[in-house]
Amino acid sequence: METIFFLIITLVAIVSAILVVTCKNPINSALSLIMTFFCLATYYVMLDAPFMAAVQVMVYAGAIMVLMVFTIMLLNIRVDATKKHSHKLVFGSIIGFFTVLNIVVVLVKSRAAAPTGPYSGEMIKKIGHTELVGREIFTNFLLPFEITSILLLVAIVGAVILAKKKI
């Protein structure tokens, strides 16, 4: 059951990922990208990580992509009229080739093993994914969390200063 579901989702993910780069209209590309994010969220659900799935949809599909669509709309880029850039194609294929090679080598050399460490599937099911993530963030990873917050604060202040001439 889960395998069939996984295969269907994977098919959708691959087709929409291909559509992201092949669509002529940037809005349609953006829509396909949202579809890909959805499929990623589904993978998280299947991996017993519902919190990650919800955040994936909320942050990527709900916030970042809205801003992207917004930008495309405001700049009013209609059908992409770019010429063929052969160097882009060459670099793209080289990077793609090495990425695939990397994945193949990793998959062949090491078999995907069950997760080790304190956080087993049973424990996540018992305590809850959200609770575990929250506990880790506010205890063991408090310093990185605070640093990220300050970074975001700096970015917000910077945005306000750039956008507003008179303060």
Added chain:
Amino acid sequence: MGFEILGLPMMYYIAMVAKVLVTFVFVLLTVAYATYAERKIIGHMQVRLGPMRTGWHGLLQPIADGVKLFFKEEIVPSQASTFAFLIAPLIALIPAFITFAVIPFGGVIEIAGYKIPLQIAAYYDTTAGQVFDVNVGVLYILAMSSLGVYGIVLAGWASNSKYSLMGGLRASAQMISYELAAGLSIIAVFMLSGTLSLSRIVELQSGMGGFEWYLFKQPLAAFMFFICSLAEINRTPFDLPEAETELVSGFCTEYSSMKYAMFFMAEYANMVTVCALTVTLFLGGWNGPLAVAIPILGPIYFVAKVYFLMFVCMWIRATLPRYRYDQLMHLGWKVFIPVALVNIVVTGIIGYFI
């Protein structure tokens, strides 16, 4: 009863299909008759009669409207981006409906020895003796509501008309701003409940004869959440995206026939969702006097509370004039978000000492 498919009893599938069908039909009917109720209520508030001609006191009006919209000519503007134009109403409608999957509308009922929790995405674990549902229920709803904005933005952009584009831009700016405030205001509830699962949140409000509501513990959060939700679903007094006086009809100016009806349905379905979520988070969900002892009372209490809140929405629409755009943004960013943050801090401090 011993018959199993893929490791789950047959009753599980029957119950699931039944729950989905009942909820879906119920929401659709509510949406249809909400349009009628709104016209009738606002009519009487303004000393008019509202629809009177179709059926007894206009009771068949929603059906007449549906048939009319169904048979209207379908127009796609020649300059529109066809794909986005066609898909936008669907993107607006689907998130509005699938939100109901996680909202609990009743307790656990027992049919032929099989216990069924009245919540679509939930099952009753007989060994643990409790209901398991999506344990990120609220986040799921927030995620889905953040997707609803695409329908409106795409509709506005794809129509290729200046009124639609303005409506779409306004809608997205408004929805993004108020989503933040709505999300921040309900954090205070989670600080009290300690869980994101909606069935658990309802359970925690069952004390004191079914009246231990979070509304009394978090009145400010309840108030802010309801207002921000109204703004997020573009209801009056925040219906700037479709301000008739300035923008013709906003993002759905170029739409006709069933596609227009879909936006309309999405708007009302969103209203039902928001009311149902407010009831679940703040008004005790399906709790009420004797609701645990007599399971059938749960759904009745729930529906009654949801309908009351929908009446409040219509009441607000009949009473208040529309906000101006800068007032709207001011209210969202400079009033609600700081107040919600202060509310979180105060709840944290009080929660730490009690």
